[in-house]
Amino acid sequence: MTPNDRNSVTSSKQDLTPLRIALPLIFNSLRVVTESDVLPLGSVLGRVIAKDFLAPISVPPFDNSAMDGYAVRSLDLAGSNMLLSVKDRIPAGAIGDKLSQGESARIFTGAQMPQGSDAVVMQENCEFVNHEKGLIRVLQPVSAGENVRSLGNDIRQGTCLFRAGHRIKSTDIGVLASLGVENINVKRKLKVSLLTTGNELQPPGKSLASGKIYDTNIAMLSSMLVGLGCSVTKHHAVADTFAETLKVFEEAAGESDCVISTGGVSVGEEDHVRDVVESLGKIDLWKLALKPGKPFAFGRIKSHDLIPKFFFGLPGNPVSAFVTFGLIVRPSLLAMMGCKAQAPTSFKVATDFERIYVSEREEYLRSRLDSSSEGMVARPLNNQSSGVAVSLSEADGFIVVPSFSKVNYGDRLGFIPMSEFLY
Ligand code: AMP
Numbered sequence: 001m002t003p004n005d006r007n008s009v010t011s012s013k014q015d016l017t018p019l020r021i022a023l024p025l026i027f028n029s030l031r032v033v034t035e036s037d038v039l040p041l042g043s044v045l046g047r048v049i050a051k052d053f054l055a056p057i058s059v060p061p062f063d064n065s066a067m068d069g070y071a072v073r074s075l076d077l078a079g080s081n082m083l084l085s086v087k088d089r090i091p092a093g094a095i096g097d098k099l100s101q102g103e104s105a106r107i108f109t110g111a112q113m114p115q116g117s118d119a120v121v122m123q124e125n126c127e128f129v130n131h132e133k134g135l136i137r138v139l140q141p142v143s144a145g146e147n148v149r150s151l152g153n154d155i156r157q158g159t160c161l162f163r164a165g166h167r168i169k170s171t172d173i174g175v176l177a178s179l180g181v182e183n184i185n186v187k188r189k190l191k192v193s194l195l196t197t198g199n200e201l202q203p204p205g206k207s208l209a210s211g212k213i214y215d216t217n218i219a220m221l222s223s224m225l226v227g228l229g230c231s232v233t234k235h236h237a238v239a240d241t242f243a244e245t246l247k248v249f250e251e252a253a254g255e256s257d258c259v260i261s262t263g264g265v266s267v268g269e270e271d272h273v274r275d276v277v278e279s280l281g282k283i284d285l286w287k288l289a290l291k292p293g294k295p296f297a298f299g300r301i302k303s304h305d306l307i308p309k310f311f312f313g314l315p316g317n318p319v320s321a322f323v324t325f326g327l328i329v330r331p332s333l334l335a336m337m338g339c340k341a342q343a344p345t346s347f348k349v350a351t352d353f354e355r356i357y358v359s360e361r362e363e364y365l366r367s368r369l370d371s372s373s374e375g376m377v378a379r380p381l382n383n384q385s386s387g388v389a390v391s392l393s394e395a396d397g398f399i400v401v402p403s404f405s406k407v408n409y410g411d412r413l414g415f416i417p418m419s420e421f422l423y
């Protein structure tokens with residue numbers, strides 16, 4: 001984007017870019033990792049499938065009983081005779097003998113249907129006529145296929161179950177396990193350098209020195225990155241000087257696919273991140289029409305290289321850092337891992353508040369979801385200051401108030417559940 005383009009997409013004299021413009025701009029400049037790893041199923045949660053995955057077998061691999069009862073030939077029960085001999089007992093895992101006319105087999109849930117049978121009568125619908133002779137009466141006839149889970153009913157061999165770019169969930173791991181999959185081809189981990197800036201930051205372990213605060217962002221964001229399946233290198237509390245910031249950014253860019261920083265991204269005398277990135281590459285985007293999260297920057301370090309290092313500069317306030325991470329960084333990293341690039345999903349929900357002032361910045365209000373007689377309603381938490389990180393823990397998600405909009409009670413607005421940011 002040229003400076004002119006930038007002016008044309010910003011919303012005001014303050015040069016704030018709306019998220020709907022910023023996101024595609026960022027998505028379009030990212031690079032998807034091409035390399036992949038073959039990993040055991042136990043370690044692929046959250047990773048992205050590298051190649052379309054076709055089912056190697058059918059599931060279930062054979063017709064089997066859906067309940068405890070008697071395997072029968074349904075045609076035997078089509079007339080008036082409801083008496084059958086019981087010739088076999090087939091627990092799950094065992095193989096029974098073929099059934100001939102007039103024969104049945106005691107069968108249990110999950111056991112393979114014996115040859116010749118085509119239905120199962122539930123045990124509740126049978127009674128013994130003669131125990132010694134093994135004779136039962138069927139109280140309710142069954143039609144072919146009844147109470148049978150047929151071969152391939154769940155998965156047909158050869159079906160494409162997961163397209164390349166699919167991010168693996170625990171439920172997918174269950175499906176893959178049902179196919180006997182031991183290893184799977186996933187995109188390699190993204191390498192991310194996370195650095196926090198600020199002379200005031202102190203690592204945990206010691207009581208706070210005067211004027212210092214503990215570093216919230218490094219722990220919060222690195223846990224989110226690990227959850228996304230990234231490998232993270234942390235650089236704690238980079239001092240607020242140009243020289244120190246430059247040194248750490250050079251190191252970070254050398255070791256990773258992208259660099260994420262928090263703090264120091266405004267234009268104060270103590271803010272050096274922007275100047276440093278401009279000296280190492282290029283800032284493509286700066287300042288968003290977003291609340292919280294205005295002082296956000298996106299750029300490229302070594303921008304002339306074939307594969308530049310992508311840079312996300314987040315605000316220092318933990319709430320603003322969290323919101324911009326969830327709205328922008330998380331989907332960007334997923335796109336770099338090969339997932340479809342898309343903004344977090346929202347749904348419409350009735351709001352339980354009003355607001356008469358309008359803002360040019362789209363607002364993301366930390367909110368609770370409650371049920372009411374009219375269905376779910378979203379209520380913003382009282383304290384929306386970007387300094388109160390506890391409200392992130394208390395929130396069920398974010399109400400999205402569009403820019404230049406008032407809010408009336410009952411308005412249906414977008415709501416992004418917290419899970420969209422966290423998993
Ligand atoms: P900055 O964006 O550097 O101007 O920081 C904005 C506010 O966020 C300041 O009050 C900082 O002290 C605070 N802050 C910056 N980084 C962190 C961090 N890693 N953990 C907690 N608070 C921070």
Ligand code: MG
Pocket residue numbers: 197198199263264270316
């Ligand atoms: Mg700072």
